[in-house]
Amino acid sequence: MRHTPLLGPADSDDVWLKCEFLQHCGVFKTRGAFNRQLAALETGELGDAGVVVASGGNAGLAHAFVARELGVRATVFVPEAAPEVKVQRIRAYGAEVRRLGSEYAEAYRAAVAYADARGAAFAHAYDQPEVAAGAGTLAEELLEDEPSIDTIVVAVGGGGLYAGVAAAARGRARVVAVEPASIPTLHTAMREGRPVDIEVSGIAADSLGARRVGDLAFAAQQAEPPVSVLVSDDEIVAARAELWSRYRIASEHGAATAYAVLLSGRYEPTVGERVAVVVCGANTDPATLAQGTHRDLTMSPTR
Numbered sequence: 330m331r332h333t334p335l336l337g338p339a340d341s342d343d344v345w346l347k348c349e350f351l352q353h354c355g356v357f358k359t360r361g362a363f364n365r366q367l368a369a370l371e372t373g374e375l376g377d378a379g380v381v382v383a384s385g386g387n388a389g390l391a392h393a394f395v396a397r398e399l400g401v402r403a404t405v406f407v408p409e410a411a412p413e414v415k416v417q418r419i420r421a422y423g424a425e426v427r428r429l430g431s432e433y434a435e436a437y438r439a440a441v442a443y444a445d446a447r448g449a450a451f452a453h454a455y456d457q458p459e460v461a462a463g464a465g466t467l468a469e470e471l472l473e474d475e476p477s478i479d480t481i482v483v484a485v486g487g488g489g490l491y492a493g494v495a496a497a498a499r500g501r502a503r504v505v506a507v508e509p510a511s512i513p514t515l516h517t518a519m520r521e522g523r524p525v526d527i528e529v530s531g532i533a534a535d536s537l538g539a540r541r542v543g544d545l546a547f548a549a550q551q552a553e554p555p556v557s558v559l560v561s562d563d564e565i566v567a568a569r570a571e572l573w574s575r576y577r578i579a580s581e582h583g584a585a586t587a588y589a590v591l592l593s594g595r596y597e598p599t600v601g602e603r604v605a606v607v608v609c610g611a612n613t614d615p616a617t618l619a620q621g622t623h624r625d626l627t628m629s630p631t632r
Contacts, residue, residue: 358388457489591604
């Protein structure tokens with residue numbers, strides 16, 4: 330794996346940026362994919378049928394890349410609305426792509442059925458111990474590079490990144506968990522006292538479009554509750570545009586969600602608080618990077 334850089338503040342009131350978009354495949358999920366597939370190889374679970382995963386795009390990319398590196402077969406189920414830029418890259422890594430359903434949950438059910446029928450090793454996009462632990466190495470790197478960080482800001486979909494970061498940072502840094510207001514999986518689970526299904530929609534649904542938060546993420550918030558914050562689609566779009574215009578960072582909407590919480594002022598650091606934002610993915614259409622309003626974008630929401 331790449332030890333991705335931590336970009337230091339440019340100004341006194343600025344934040345650190347963990348540049349995980351520079352990871353293999355342009356996304357943090359490659360960490361968990363390596364950990365999951367290597368573990369499956371060690372136990373003999375990963376055989377001729379290879380690995381199967383359901384994904385909005387990024388987990389599929391990661392597992393396709395890792396499977397190619399390890400010389401195993403990969404099958405990736407994605408919803409119909411998965412961005413073509415991600416689907417093309419998954420195929421380029423040699424994986425078989427199967428598109429079906431209007432959202433991640435339908436692709437997930439199909440992947441589970443495929444694993445049962447074919448004997449493939451099932452890799453969850455976010456809710457497996459190996460996957461979350463792999464994601465948590467990101468926080469280990471961050472705190473190794475800058476031990477004085479007080480707060481780590483992460484975007485939450487199904488919660489694999491959050492669960493891993495929360496475990497790694499516990500006792501060392503607080504976690505701010507940011508979600509689109511249209512996909513509040515963790516926020517709703519914290520309010521209801523259990524993971525529950527929600528409706529999925531919005532600009533970041535291709536990467537944060539899980540219908541419910543994972544059990545690992547729910548357990549992580551029980552152990553040490555994060556600061557849970559919701560941001561709007563317009564705030565996400567503005568944050569993505571700002572990351573490009575200010576830093577020349579080509580982030581996808583899911584990755585910009587974390588930065589949106591600061592740019593919008595929905596989370597205001599205290600005086601002297603040292604904050605690091607995880608910019609976790611860059612699998613996006615570069616033609617839309619300079620667009621700063623929600624109505625300018627043509628992505629189809631996943632419902």
